[in-house]
Amino acid sequence: MTSTIEKFDSSESAKVSKAAQLKGFKHSKTGLMFSLAGSAYGAIGVTKDIRKARAEGDTLKLLNAAVGALALVTGAALLVRELRRLGSDDVLAP
DSSP states (O other): OHHHHHHHHHHHHHHHHHHHHHHHHTTSHHHHHHHHHHHHHHHHHHHHHHHHHHHHTOHHHHHHHHHHHHHHHHHHHHHHHHHHHHHHHOTTOO
16 A cells, blocks of 8 residues: 555656746746747737727727737846846856
8 A cells, every 4th residue: 555655656746846847947048938939929919909000090009009019028128138147147158
């Protein structure tokens, strides 16, 4: 019976370590690059919204798109700052 408990504990710890690895992915260089690419992709949608709002002459939609663009710019700036910090923490980085 103890062997069953030991097997369960070892498989459970493997799951925890996988979850911990996935949480760390967001702060890895690859994860930050994916986030930056997502922000760039979001900029395409905001650009379309701004063009559509201008064509319709809808001030409220234009304001909404401008706020969305501001959020994307702020998010991209935060990601770039995080990438720079990640590079400065590296001992082997020049």
